[in-house]
Amino acid sequence: MARTTTTGRRTGGFPYLLVLPAVLLFAAFVVAPGGYALLLSFQRRKVNGGLLGGGTHTVFAGLANYRDVLGDSDLWSGVLRMLALGAVTVPATVLFALLFAVLLDLERTRLKRFTRLTIFLPYAVPGVIASLMWGFLYLPATSPIGGDQVDFFGQVAVYFSVGNVAVWGAVGFNMIVIYTALRALPAELFESARLDGASERQIVLRIKVPMVMPAVVMCTLFTVLAALQVFNEPNTLKPLSNAVSSTWVPLMKIYDDAFGNSDIYSAAATSVVLTAAALTVSFVTARIVQSRVQQEAA
C-alpha cells in the first residue's frame, strides 16, 4: 500500500490516466444506467383519462413500486425456483470442474489436450444456442436420449433439465481456472509426498485440493453470481413446454414486466431489489469463504 502511494506521488496524474478508460466505461455502462433505473423505480405510468387514456404521463410513485414488488408472490416463487436451480447448478459446476481438473492433472491421463478442449468447448457455445440444442434433446418427439420415456419437463425434472444446460456450459471455464491453479503448484511438493509414501489419491485429497482452494472459491463465487442471474436457459426453453412460466426466475419477471407489459418502472424496482440482494449475498459469501480459507491456510 505504502509503495503504491509513493509511486503515485512521484508520477503525478499518470495512474489516474491509466484507469480513466475503465472508469469512464464503468460510469457510462454501469453507474449511469443503474442511476437511471433507480430514478425509474420511483416513478409510475398513468393514463391521462378517458376510455383509452389519451396518452400517458409519469408520476412520482414514492415507494409504491417497491411495495408492490416485495408483495408480489410471483417474484418470491421465482426467487425460490432460482434457489432450487442454484442448489443444482452451483455444486455440480464446481465439483465437476474440480474433478475434471484433478483428473487432467494426473500423470497417467492420456489425450490431455484433446480432453481439455472437449470439456472447455461448451463454454464457447452461446447460452441461447445451447438451450435450444438441449431443448431438442429433451422434447419427446425429437429426443435421441429417451425423452419419450422420461419427462424432462416434469415438475421436479425441469430443474435438473434447466440446470444441466447451465452446468454443461459453465464446467469448462471453471475447470480451466482450477487446472491452471493446479499446474502452478510446485512439483517438488508432490515428489516429497511420494517419497514419504503418499498415494496418488492422498496427494490429490490432502495436497492438491487444499492448495487450489482459493481458485475453487473464486469459481464458486462466479457460479453463484451466474445462478442469481439465470435467464437464458429457462427463457429459451419456455416455449417448448408448459413447465416454464414467464416469471419462472426473477430476471424473467423483470424482462416480462419491462418488455412484455411495458412496465419499465416495476421492472426497474425489481432490478434494484435484486441487485441489492445479489450484492449482499456475494459480499457475505465472499467474506465467509475467504476467512475460512485463510484460517485453514494459517
Next chain:
Amino acid sequence: MSVLPRGRRGAVAAALLAAGLLTATAACGGGSSDDKAGGPATAKSKGKVTLTFWDWDPNIDKVVAKWNSSHPDIQVKLSNPAGGDQLVAKMITAHEAKNGPDIAKVEYQSLPALVSKGVVADITDYTKDTVTKYDDATLKSTVFQGKVYGVPQDIAPLMFFYRTDLFTKYGLSVPKTWDEFAAEAKTVRSKAPSSYLTNFDAADPGWFTGLAQQAGANWWSTSGDTWKVDIADAPTKKVAGYWQGLVDDGSIAKNPSFSPQWNKQMNDGTLLSWISGAWAPAQLGGIAPATKGKWAVAPLPAWTAGDLTTGIWGGSATTVTTDSQHPEQAAEFASWLNTDDAAVTEQVKQINVYPAATAGRSLPVLQAAPAFFPNQPDFYAEVKKVAPAARSFPMWGPDVTVTFTGYTDGFGKALQSGGSFTGALDGIQSATVADMKKLGFTVG
C-alpha cells in the same frame, strides 16, 4: 399471415436479449437504436416524402415495391425489426425516444393498448373515404369512440384445419359440433394410440380467446369511459371446462403449439387437426412441409349444430404513429395497401391474407387455392362463408399483454401440475383488473 409463431418469437427475443440483460433492463428507456433512415425530417407536406413502415409479413416488400413505383413523391421504406408482440414493445420504446416509424402493422388485440399509450395516431380526417370500404363489424377493431386508429388489413376467423388423408384412414368425419369433436378425439386415441385429434395450446392466448369468443365471451366491454372486465364469464368457463375434460381424460395432447415438438407432430401425422386462423395455409408450409395437399379447412365445430358463429385469431391493421410528420401521406399509403384492388390481390398472392376490405373479399385471386392447399380450390369460399359470423370481443383491453401472460402462465401451470382451468381464469381476471386500475383506467 397475422400471427408470428410463438416459438420463433421467443427464440429471437431470447437471442437479442441474451447478452446484457441487467443493463438492458436498466437502460431500455434509450434502448431504441433503430436507425430511421430517411425519416420525417424533410419537407412539411408538399414535395417528396419518405415514410418508414414496420411490418413483419414475409414478401410484403413486393407489395411495397408496387406502391413505390407508382408513387414517386411518397416513397415507403420498409423494415422488419420484429413481429407481433415484440413489435409492439419496440413501437412503445421507439415512441418514448420520439423516433418511431411513420407506419406500422399492429394486431387488433394490441391496438387499444397502443392508442392508450399515445403511440398510434387518430387518422379519422384522412380516412373518410377509406372507412366506407369496410363493414361495421370489421371497423369495430380499429375505430374507438368514433375515431379511426388504423386501416384493417385482414381478418382471421377461427376455423378447423384437418388432415383429409388421416381422417379417411381412421374413418372420421369432420366434426360439426363440439360434442362430435370430443367423441372423435376419443376415437382417434382408440384407433391410433400414439396420435391425437389435436393439442391444447396453453402457449398462445390468441387461440383460446378465439374459442371463448365463439362461445359468446365478452372479456372487455365499455360504457362511456368505464371498462367492464369479465374474463371468467360463463361462456369462457364453459369453454375452459370443455377443454379441461378433454385434457383430463387424455383425449388430446397438451404440449404447446409452435414448438419443435409440435412441428414434428404436425409433420408426421401425430396430430390430425389444428384449430387455427384463416392464415394457417401460409404457416403450415413452414410447420409441416411434408403435408402439402393433405389438409382441408372446415368451419369450426359449433356449440349448437348449424351455428356458424366463430371467433378470431389474429388479424391486423396498418396504423400511423403519432411520431409521423406526414400522417396524411402515411394514411394514404395505409388505405392503398388494404383497399386498392391491385395491392390487396398482391397481398393475397404473397401473404395469403383474407382481406378485411369488403370489395377485397370478392377479388378474382380468391378463386385460387392457397399454394399449400392445392386440393381445396374452394378454400376462400369456405372462409368467406364463416367470415361474417366471426365475432371478437366488443373491444380488446388496453393491457392485453398482462391478460395474455396470465393465460400462458395460468393454463401452463394447470397443465403442468393438474390445476383447474377455471381457477386460472379467475387469476387472469384479477391480474388484468389490478393492472388496469394501476394504470388509472376506470374499471366498473
